[in-house]
Amino acid sequence: MGDPQLQSRVSAIKELLEAFRFERAVYMSITLLSLFVLLGCALSLMFGGRDKMVEAIGLFSASGAITYTTGRLLKMWSDAIRILGAPPEEEK
DSSP states (O other): OOOHHHHHHHHHHHHHHHHTHHHHHHHHHHHHHHHHHHHHHHHHHHHOOSOOHHHHHHHHHHHHHHHHHHHHHHHHHHHHHHHHHSOOOOOO
């Protein structure tokens, strides 16, 4: 039906995704929470009338968390694609 090498690679990717399901969920949760903090700080900066230092720090920390967690998620996908595109091992 299909190439057995390709099927084994797809199976390996599915196993990797299943193994790191919890880690991906944590990264996505942190990303969403950081997005809400980022939006809240931005709105507070626009409409607040008090000292803006706390909101500015919140903007930087939330955007840093989003950047880090998105990078980790992209690395996981990059590793999965690398497995899929790896040349087949030569049989001895």
